[in-house]
Amino acid sequence: MTYKFPNGWVGGTALVLGPVLLLVGTLLRAPFNFFFPDQLLAVAEHPTLVKAAYTAFLAGNVVMWPAVAVLAQEIGVRRPGWAAWAGVLVTVGLFERTFHAGVDQAAFSATSQLGVQGATDLVARGYQDLHLFSFLSFTIMFGWFVLAIAAYLGGVLKAPWAVALGCMGLLPLGVLKGTELLSIVGTVGLCVALVPLGIRTLRRQPRPSRRSVITAVPVAVGLGALALLSSLG
Template sequence: MFNERIILQNDIDSFPGRWLGGLSLIIAPILLVISALLRIQYNFFFPDQLATYDTHPTLMLTSYSLFLIGMILLFPAILILVQLISKKKPRLGLWGGLLVIVGLFARAFHSGVDHFAFQIVEIENVEVATNFVGEFYGMFHVVNILNFSILFGWIVLAIGAYLSKVFGWFRSLALGMMFV
């Protein structure tokens, strides 16, 4: 057991390190859950989100901000997982990590779009914002190509975590459920 701890410690001494990586593994999912719970009573499709922002701007701003912070904090958490998984399953670590990290960048981009839409509600009104977002909702952007990556990335990372014995079956299943 002591030798395993030394090996684990030596494996994660590089960036992001034990503390940043470990704390982000704990804090990021908590922030994401709080974000979802804050707005769970409202429909998640954009017209309803904009209408909710119009009536509850502080609630929605808090929820969306916690979501973005959670996504940002997932980056060091994923790096730690990739390092640990890659010791025994390097391909699963590489591809799972790459797909999730690219997907995190796409999520950050979309958080900016959400913020912009909320500002339209503030500057104009909810109807203008809903029409504006509706007009642009299906338009192509290069970031849209990346949306699939986070979905598959969580599954690949979960399989890698299980097969490399970084996580047991329950934690691996929970990690894989991030694709939902």
């Protein structure tokens, strides 16, 4: 038997959790105006809420990579070419949003150090600076359209769910972007398309052995300890 990574348990969980986290992050920052000066003002006035919103969105973005990988595996059974191109494009787009999240965090830190106006001026001066992902921004939106078509052609999603998946390509991109109507449409569409698929994927998985369950406990504790140690450095 050929082993696949990520396996069905990881991929199925990601298909459920990733879209939900993205939707939660999107809704939490909905009360604030869209563009970066207002986002910086919001983090100064409502730091807990705004940081929770951005953290949930970042977590969902990271969790989406195994979800996309499993979806590409399913598509590849019938449409391997489409699966490869769609998987690569969407994954690069996820990397880019993760890069944006790092810039967001730096801007939030600047807000606490320089004040809202100082951080706004700093971000404004560097907003158009070129970097690797400046040339790959198209993947953030375009990749989802390709993946939606691939999922339909590969027989993984029927037309309505494929259209819902494609709505993720409407999600605005860039540093310190808030929520607008298309943000909600995109993340709701992602949930509609992928959460049921994730549930079906999890139901297809074999029941974990007793040994696997027992092993998972110390592994989870160890990973938690490593996470805590990482935060200290």
